[in-house]
Amino acid sequence: MEIKISVKNLEAFYGKNKVLHNISIDIPKNKVLAIIGPSGCGKSTFIRCLNRMHEVVGGSIKGEILLDGEDLTKTDPVLLRKRVGMVFQKPNPFPSMSIFDNVAAGLKLNGVRNKKLITPIVEKCLKQSALWDEVKDQLDKSGANISGGQQQRLCIARTLAVDPEVILMDEPASALDPISTTKIEDLIFQLKKDYTIVIVTHNMQQAARVSDYTAFFYMGEIIEFDETNKIFISPSNKQTEDYVRGRFG
Amino acid sequence: MSYSVSKKEKNNFLKRFFPSNNLGDFIFERLTWLFALSVFLLVILMGYEMYEGSKISMQKFGFDFLVNSEWDPVQEIYGALPIIYGTIVSSLLALIIALPFSIGVAVYLAEVAPPWLEKPLSFLVELLAGIPSVIYGLWGIFVLVPWIRTDVEPYLSDKLGFLPFFRGAPYGFGLLAAVLILTIMVLPIITSITRDVLKSVPRSQREAALALGATKWQSTIIVLKDAKSGILGATMLGFGRAIGETMAVTMVIGNRALISPSLFDPSYTMASVIANEFTEATSEMYLSALIQLALVLFVITIFVNALARLLVWSMDRKWKTT
Numbered sequence: 001m002e003i004k005i006s007v008k009n010l011e012a013f014y015g016k017n018k019v020l021h022n023i024s025i026d027i028p029k030n031k032v033l034a035i036i037g038p039s040g041c042g043k044s045t046f047i048r049c050l051n052r053m054h055e056v057v058g059g060s061i062k063g064e065i066l067l068d069g070e071d072l073t074k075t076d077p078v079l080l081r082k083r084v085g086m087v088f089q090k091p092n093p094f095p096s097m098s099i100f101d102n103v104a105a106g107l108k109l110n111g112v113r114n115k116k117l118i119t120p121i122v123e124k125c126l127k128q129s130a131l132w133d134e135v136k137d138q139l140d141k142s143g144a145n146i147s148g149g150q151q152q153r154l155c156i157a158r159t160l161a162v163d164p165e166v167i168l169m170d171e172p173a174s175a176l177d178p179i180s181t182t183k184i185e186d187l188i189f190q191l192k193k194d195y196t197i198v199i200v201t202h203n204m205q206q207a208a209r210v211s212d213y214t215a216f217f218y219m220g221e222i223i224e225f226d227e228t229n230k231i232f233i234s235p236s237n238k239q240t241e242d243y244v245r246g247r248f249g
Numbered sequence: 250m251s252y253s254v255s256k257k258e259k260n261n262f263l264k265r266f267f268p269s270n271n272l273g274d275f276i277f278e279r280l281t282w283l284f285a286l287s288v289f290l291l292v293i294l295m296g297y298e299m300y301e302g303s304k305i306s307m308q309k310f311g312f313d314f315l316v317n318s319e320w321d322p323v324q325e326i327y328g329a330l331p332i333i334y335g336t337i338v339s340s341l342l343a344l345i346i347a348l349p350f351s352i353g354v355a356v357y358l359a360e361v362a363p364p365w366l367e368k369p370l371s372f373l374v375e376l377l378a379g380i381p382s383v384i385y386g387l388w389g390i391f392v393l394v395p396w397i398r399t400d401v402e403p404y405l406s407d408k409l410g411f412l413p414f415f416r417g418a419p420y421g422f423g424l425l426a427a428v429l430i431l432t433i434m435v436l437p438i439i440t441s442i443t444r445d446v447l448k449s450v451p452r453s454q455r456e457a458a459l460a461l462g463a464t465k466w467q468s469t470i471i472v473l474k475d476a477k478s479g480i481l482g483a484t485m486l487g488f489g490r491a492i493g494e495t496m497a498v499t500m501v502i503g504n505r506a507l508i509s510p511s512l513f514d515p516s517y518t519m520a521s522v523i524a525n526e527f528t529e530a531t532s533e534m535y536l537s538a539l540i541q542l543a544l545v546l547f548v549i550t551i552f553v554n555a556l557a558r559l560l561v562w563s564m565d566r567k568w569k570t571t
Contacts, residue, residue: 056459057452082462092453096474105471106461155457162461 004029004166004196005050010063012045012054012220019045020220023063027166032188032197034211034228036204038248042220043200047168050198051084052077067166082110085164089171091151093143093158099126099135102143102154106162121161129157130187149180156187167191169199173206185210204244208232216240296547303541305534314541320506320517322526327538329545331506335516336546339424339498340491342512343431344439348484351436352473355443360455360469371444378437386500389430394421394501401425402513417513420503425512427502431494435487442486446479446564447472482560489554493546495520519546 005027012020020042027033035043048054049061055077065072072080093102101108103122112118122139126132131153135146143154152172159167169188173181188197188210201207207214208228215225216237224231224240235241242248306314310327317328354374358367398421405415450472458468473480503515504525519542530536 051460053456053460056456078462078464081460086456086460088453088456088460090453092451092457094454094457094471094475096471096477105458109458109461109463109467158457158461 001031002029003027004068006064006066006069007050008064008066010046010049010061010065012042012049012059012061014059018220019059020049020061023222025215025222025225027196027198028213029196030192030194031212032192032199032210034207034214035198035200035217036202036207036214036243037217037223038243039202041217043217044170045220046217047086047170047198047200050166050168051081051086053081053086082106082162083164084166084168085159085162086168086170087152087155087159087172090175091148091155093151093154095142095144097143098140099143099146099154100139103157103161105158110162122157125157125160126154128160128191129153130183130190131157147180149176149183152176152180152184153187156184156191160191164195166196166198169197171200171202174202181206204232204246216243218243292551296544299540299544299547303537303544306537306541309534310538314538315545318506318508320522322529322532322535325532325534327534327541329519329538329542331508332517332519332522332542333545334508335424335502335506336492336518336520339427339431339502339516339518340488342424342428343435343491344484344488346428346432347436347439347487351439351443351483351487352480354436354440355447356469356473358440358444359447360465360472371441374437374440374444376437378441382434382494382497383500385430385434386497389426389497389501393429394426397421397426397429406513413510414512417509417511419513420515422501422503422515423513424502424509424516427498427516427518428512430497430501431491434494434497435491438490439483439487442483442561443476443480446476446483446561449479449564450475476564478560479564482557482564485553485557485560489550489557492518492553493520493550494518495524499524519543 003026007023007025007027010020010023011018023046035046037043045054045059048057048059050065050072052072054061061073063073067080067083072084093099094105097105100122103125104118107118107121123132126135131150134150135141135154143151146154152175156167156172173184176184185206188199191197192212199207199210211228213226214228214231216223216231216235216239218239224235224237226236230236231240232244235244306327310317314327314329315333316330317326318330319326319328320332321327358371358374362370398419402415402419402421402425406417406419409415454472454475455468458471459465463471498518499521502518502521504517504521505515506517506522507514509516523539523543523546526535527539530539
């Protein structure tokens with residue numbers, strides 16, 4: 001198992017309030033890691049540390065996060081976020097941009113202006129995110145004028161266009177209907193060939209369906225981290241078992 | 250079958266007129282509705298009164314009132330073109346100067362400033378908007394106008410005198426003073442509304458941009474693009490304020506109905522004409538012409554403000570639906 005991100009003794013704070021305690025975890029490359037746990041357990045905070053979005057909202061961190069062996073807490077966050085993309089809970093396409101421009105946004109932010117270069121990338125990413133067939137005739141339409149499920153796949157396409165190595169997903173399907181959710185889950189399955197994926201989810205069936213590894217968070221700590229099968233069939237920790245059996249959370 | 254009103258039927262009868270079970274609530278609802286309606290009626294009534302009041306002048310001058318540039322109470326000839334020109338030009342120039350500053354301040358407040366600084370700064374900006382305009386006017390007369398006379402106008406005519414905009418005698422009082430004072434007056438309005446509009450853009454938009462590797466600057470540009478229509482609305486509200494501004498402008502603009510390309514020359518605005526000349530309007534025609542001027546101002550102001558509000562509202566709605 002090749003390690004993509006290695007988190008060592010990570011602590012995260014909001015002001016003086018400590019929300020993550022001593023997190024250490026090795027995130028395997030080209031696999032899907034699901035983070036599960038009850039509300040307020042620090043799941044979202046954890047993945048927001050991985051692309052340093054945690055700092056944007058005024059948080060701070062201690063500890064090491066090694067991305068391919070390099071401590072990302074000491075690198076430029078703008079450069080880091082090009083390598084570690086993120087898909088949010090609520091679809092957030094740019095409403096003032098067309099579908100095409102939404103996907104191209106990341107490229108343009110990076111200074112790519114050449115339309116000949118952009119067009120094939122946009123098409124590729126929309127195909128990768130299984131949206132191409134639905135929107136290919138309306139690429140000029142506003143990114144906000146498509147359904148919620150389509151918007152979320154558009155956001156995934158937008159993330160892919162920057163060509164990240166890691167994709168973080170913060171409950172990407174929780175605002176979507178079951179059909180859209182299935183599409184997103186299929187997509188995650190496709191994407192792990194090329195990307196390392198960390199997905200936060202509230203939905204344990206979803207975690208069981210899409211992930212290779214699962215980490216159970218509780219009260220800002222990792223209670224258990226193992227292969228998904230093991231976590232859901234024979235967890236070694238009592239709390240994990242209670243949670244995956246639906247006894248609390 | 251004899252007809253008698255049962256207690257139940259009586260209740261139904263009451264219910265038809267008092268749909269809410271509670272009489273107090275019913276009265277409350279209708280009363281507030283009436284108050285709300287009265288605002289609307291007031292606007293209609295004002296428009297109607299002004300229309301009636303300006304009939305004589307309308308009949309005599311017709312469309313000429315708007316395009317004739319002679320405003321001569323002695324000869325009883327009223328053409329409002331220079332006054333409309335002065336109003337529009339002073340307001341537009343003020344907007345052009347104020348807009349970049351306002352957007353700059355608003356962006357700082359909404360995007361950059363830490364919370365402990367944002368609150369007091371925003372408060373100060375709103376405070377500026379609340380200063381009575383006569384105080385701005387007084388400041389204009391005693392500080393701004395002398396400064397323009399001794400420093401700004403000589404400097405401008407020296408450096409840019411080859412342009413027709415910066416020629417003529419440096420009086421101090423004139424279009425330039427009015428433009429500058431209006432700039433200061435519309436700045437807080439445009440700033441505070443732009444700030445609100447920027448803040449109504451959800452955080453998820455900024456995060457979306459940042460997560461793609463945008464810098465703070467790039468994410469701000471995206472937010473500004475999202476807020477375009479709202480900023481346009483804020484600008485128009487500023488314009489509505491500027492064209493209606495009376496006291497401060499009257500005190501510094503020089504008060505002469507004149508179309509001149511030079512910013513140094515005196516000018517006149519609709520609001521200042523009305524304020525200045527109402528007391529001297531002895532003839533019926535004079536009065537009627539002033540009321541017609543008021544009507545023109547009224548229509549422009551209502552139109553501009555309505556459009557501006559619609560733009561600002563559409564901004565809010567956009568985020569509620571997506």
